[in-house]
Amino acid sequence: MEVINKYVTIKSPIDGVPKESDFELKNEPFSLLVKRGSKAIIIKNLYVSMDPYLVNLMKTKSTLGRGIAPGEVINSYGVGKVVASGNPRFSKGDYVVGNISWGEYSISKGFNLTKLDPMNLPLSYHIGVLGLSGLTAYAGFFDICKPKRGEKVKLLKEKLGFDEAFNYKEESDLNLALKRCFPNGIDIYFDNVGAEMLEAAISNMNLYGRVAVCGAISEYTDSGKHAKLDMLSVIYKRINIQGFITYDYMSLFPEFVSKTVDYIRMGKMHVLEDVSIGVESVPSAFVGVFHGNNVGKKIVKISDD
Amino acid sequence: MEVINKYVTIKSPIDGVPKESDFELKNEPFSLLVKRGSKAIIIKNLYVSMDPYLVNLMKTKSTLGRGIAPGEVINSYGVGKVVASGNPRFSKGDYVVGNISWGEYSISKGFNLTKLDPMNLPLSYHIGVLGLSGLTAYAGFFDICKPKRGEKVKLLKEKLGFDEAFNYKEESDLNLALKRCFPNGIDIYFDNVGAEMLEAAISNMNLYGRVAVCGAISEYTDSGKHAKLDMLSVIYKRINIQGFITYDYMSLFPEFVSKTVDYIRMGKMHVLEDVSIGVESVPSAFVGVFHGNNVGKKIVKISDD
Numbered sequence: 001m002e003v004i005n006k007y008v009t010i011k012s013p014i015d016g017v018p019k020e021s022d023f024e025l026k027n028e029p030f031s032l033l034v035k036r037g038s039k040a041i042i043i044k045n046l047y048v049s050m051d052p053y054l055v056n057l058m059k060t061k062s063t064l065g066r067g068i069a070p071g072e073v074i075n076s077y078g079v080g081k082v083v084a085s086g087n088p089r090f091s092k093g094d095y096v097v098g099n100i101s102w103g104e105y106s107i108s109k110g111f112n113l114t115k116l117d118p119m120n121l122p123l124s125y126h127i128g129v130l131g132l133s134g135l136t137a138y139a140g141f142f143d144i145c146k147p148k149r150g151e152k153v154k155l156l157k158e159k160l161g162f163d164e165a166f167n168y169k170e171e172s173d174l175n176l177a178l179k180r181c182f183p184n185g186i187d188i189y190f191d192n193v194g195a196e197m198l199e200a201a202i203s204n205m206n207l208y209g210r211v212a213v214c215g216a217i218s219e220y221t222d223s224g225k226h227a228k229l230d231m232l233s234v235i236y237k238r239i240n241i242q243g244f245i246t247y248d249y250m251s252l253f254p255e256f257v258s259k260t261v262d263y264i265r266m267g268k269m270h271v272l273e274d275v276s277i278g279v280e281s282v283p284s285a286f287v288g289v290f291h292g293n294n295v296g297k298k299i300v301k302i303s304d305d
Numbered sequence: 306m307e308v309i310n311k312y313v314t315i316k317s318p319i320d321g322v323p324k325e326s327d328f329e330l331k332n333e334p335f336s337l338l339v340k341r342g343s344k345a346i347i348i349k350n351l352y353v354s355m356d357p358y359l360v361n362l363m364k365t366k367s368t369l370g371r372g373i374a375p376g377e378v379i380n381s382y383g384v385g386k387v388v389a390s391g392n393p394r395f396s397k398g399d400y401v402v403g404n405i406s407w408g409e410y411s412i413s414k415g416f417n418l419t420k421l422d423p424m425n426l427p428l429s430y431h432i433g434v435l436g437l438s439g440l441t442a443y444a445g446f447f448d449i450c451k452p453k454r455g456e457k458v459k460l461l462k463e464k465l466g467f468d469e470a471f472n473y474k475e476e477s478d479l480n481l482a483l484k485r486c487f488p489n490g491i492d493i494y495f496d497n498v499g500a501e502m503l504e505a506a507i508s509n510m511n512l513y514g515r516v517a518v519c520g521a522i523s524e525y526t527d528s529g530k531h532a533k534l535d536m537l538s539v540i541y542k543r544i545n546i547q548g549f550i551t552y553d554y555m556s557l558f559p560e561f562v563s564k565t566v567d568y569i570r571m572g573k574m575h576v577l578e579d580v581s582i583g584v585e586s587v588p589s590a591f592v593g594v595f596h597g598n599n600v601g602k603k604i605v606k607i608s609d610d
Binding site for chain 1: 534542
């Protein structure tokens, strides 16, 4: 049984802000059968995640030590369904979550792949709110930032809403924006932006403020752009800055999923997703996150179940 | 009993690198007697510390929220001898360490002042190796950086010497200098310099590297100069950066002094001091630390015991 697998790849390394024309759709014959003796898993991809950090793997010189070559399949976090399996951990019909590809089908050795119980929730939830993005927020907030009594947690817990919000791309003075939204200063800052946003956060932090950093989207596409930290503030406010990678916190996954599912079911957590349809939409969906086009977790739905 | 007290002050706020001409010596009538009912302590100053952070108090807009006005007495860490006391905690003839002034005599209410047991060691030791500078190193290294087995600690313990050294002011490429001195990367970086030196340290750090920051001398005298941190390195290497102030660690003082005195007596710790003589030498001594003129802890000896 062979199909034509459509997948998205890069035409050449990307060193600035990615453009749709940096990507191309390729067609490749793809076998839906597992060879005798192979432990491969053949997956029909259903949803894939649009994660900005992937651009770091697409550069001429990857920051992460490994990179994506032009023409190559691009691995991505996603949800799929097993079509065939030579691996005893997975059977045909199983839902899986983890490392799949920006294409219609994936072939996996089972690394970074987990059998998924959808728990009567939309499959897409397992990419965003119940996936790596959710775990990033959970681990970063509870394990790195370690909120203390009084640090706005009560509000977060009781309302799970926001007090104030602003769009960092639309503020002419980020410092003033933060002073307006946080007149009593900031205890915890969860950074995914870097550069001027991080600088403004440091300026507005309180004594013993904590910064968890797991992304720096404004620095990904401009290698000369860096957060110019005011070290005098860091010193005198005893600020702690901790870089982290969500993969370090995989052991928290069961606890995180169980709590988050409860919150969703009780209606205490609202899920906001921004879904594009079809593998052809991957390039525009991915490029869009660098321009803030998405409202909520950006996902591409590759196929119906 | 009245004397003429010579003391050093600033002529006007200092916003760049301090120059000797920014300072002046003043003469002021000074009573060596404590008024009836007063709890004041009159101190003959013996040694004062030259600490670069003081320049932050001399700026037009002090970074620390309090500042030194032109003409005002400048407080400084130092060692002195009590001449007269209305305070029951101190008696005439006691040695004291703590907050005294850049002058020949100080008057104190006893805040940040401790009775000193010289322990048969040179009085100057109680400013540097056994004073706040020493505590800064001790607390920063053991409490903030938390060295682990294998992280070069054995060497520090057994030899208390250095493997490699370089002068950051004389290296054309700090990145290369660090690669040369630390071919296996850096686990712990104790920052007192900031800017390019901190940037190079971050570039050369290992996974889970820790940075303790309690000074940023290269940023004190240039308000536009900041460490441009590569947040991608901070994230992917899970680097932790912690600002701190030595005053937070005063509770460690007894433990620190007792261990350090043992090391000095066993000849396992070597003390390097750079001493200028006389209150008149304070301006050149202070200015000198910004040019790296000192070799060892910079101290001014105001008077013989």
